[in-house]
Amino acid sequence: MEDKKTFKWAEYIFIFAFMVLIVSFSFTFMPFSLFLITLIPLPILIATYRHNTLPGVVIATLASIFFAYFLQDSTLVILVIAMATVGVGIGNAMKEGLSSKKVLIIGIVSSLITMFLLGLGLSLVTKQPLSEFYKETTDRIIEDITKIETTNEANIERVRLAINTFTLLLPSMLITGAVLIAGINFMAGSSILRKMGVPNVQALPPISNWTFPTWLSITYFILWPLSLIGTFPPVVSIIIKNLHSIVRWFLVLQGLGVLIYFLNTVRVPNWLKVIILLPVYLFSSWFLGFIGALDPWLKYRGRVRLYKEELEKEKEKDKQD
Known part of the structure; x- marks a missing residue:
């Protein structure tokens, strides 16, 4: 009995360390490592499926405290807490034995909630509406590029065009981003759980x-x-x-x-x-x-x-x- 408890605690520690590593490496080799941000819910998904919602929430909270204490970065705290929603949603849906389509739909809804929470968190931290924060950020980007001596007017115009396109297609990017986050975590989570010896794990068909x-x-x-x-x-x-x-x-x-x-x-x-x-x-x-x-x-x-x-x-x- 004690061996089982010891193993469970060891697994909690491993999942916590796994989450800290994913979040840390997400901003290490920019912009290539940004893909890892989509995998932040993965440890929470595994913890929720293997044990319960509570351990998943506790691990996400501890990871948030870790980054708040050592890095004093409120953005990372908001990111971890928001992304944990996806892990809890997909993990519970898989645990209930729902079909892969229903699990994916729950994952997409959870991802959209995550994006809403991220926006709300940024708005509270910056103490301004998201539209103003976005405009201020884009203006700063253009201003910084303008200050670079080697930058010509054509390059500045291309950046403006890219920002305008991004603004125009933001709704579709949010939807496809939600599908991407849900799909990647569902596929990765089911693959890892099967390798851990968990039977009858739902999975999406091969691409x-x-x-x-x-x-x-x-x-x-x-x-x-x-x-x-x-x-x-x-x-x-x-x-x-x-x-x-x-x-x-x-x-x-x-x-x-x-x-x-x-x-x-x-x-x-x-x-x-x-x-x-x-x-x-x-x-x-x-x-x-x-x-x-x-x-x-x-x-x-x-x-x-x-x-x-x-x-x-x-x-x-x-x-x-």
Whole structure:
């Protein structure tokens, strides 16, 4: 009995250390390490699933106290507490034995709540509305870039354009960001729990099997030209562009699934797959989106599967001959 208690406490300490490491490394190798921010809920998810909601909340609180005491950074405290919401939400949903779709939906809702909490926390810390804080931050960025001697007017204009685009597409970025946070933590959490020997853990299907409804592709081909037309009223134009951005992002995931499926048919090491996929996703997402949009009609994966089956049949015939 004491051995079990000792093991449980050791696991709590390990999960706490794991969370501190994730948060610490999230800001170490900027901007590449920012991806780790999405994994902050992961230790809380594991603690909630393995034990209960209370240990998960306690670990998040201790991590917040740790950063508040040693780094005296209120932003990190807000980030840890807010992101813990996602871990608690997904962990409890998985523990209840809900279907993977329901777990993902709960994770997305939890992620949106997290973003609201982050915004509320920043507003309380800075003692000003988020809109004013955002405007002040963007003005400071442009001012700092203007002070750099090597910066020309064209570069400053590009930064202004990037900030305007970010502001315009912020609603769609919040939604896709919520889906990304929920999906990554669900996939990583179920994988880790299975490796820990936990039976019957819910999991999403492999990315190579992901397919979305045909109506999503039809919507994409309708919204794409509409997003390029500048004759709509400003509000309508913003709605169209945000809807186009959301639909396109899902089709990029479908295109990524198609590409992963192709790579799985070839004997390629996993590290080489990552080297191939990462630049394609980062720099040619339009290509993945186009592949994903055409997938419901061209059925790439089905064609490859049939081709492989035909090859196997031919091999069997050759053996018989």
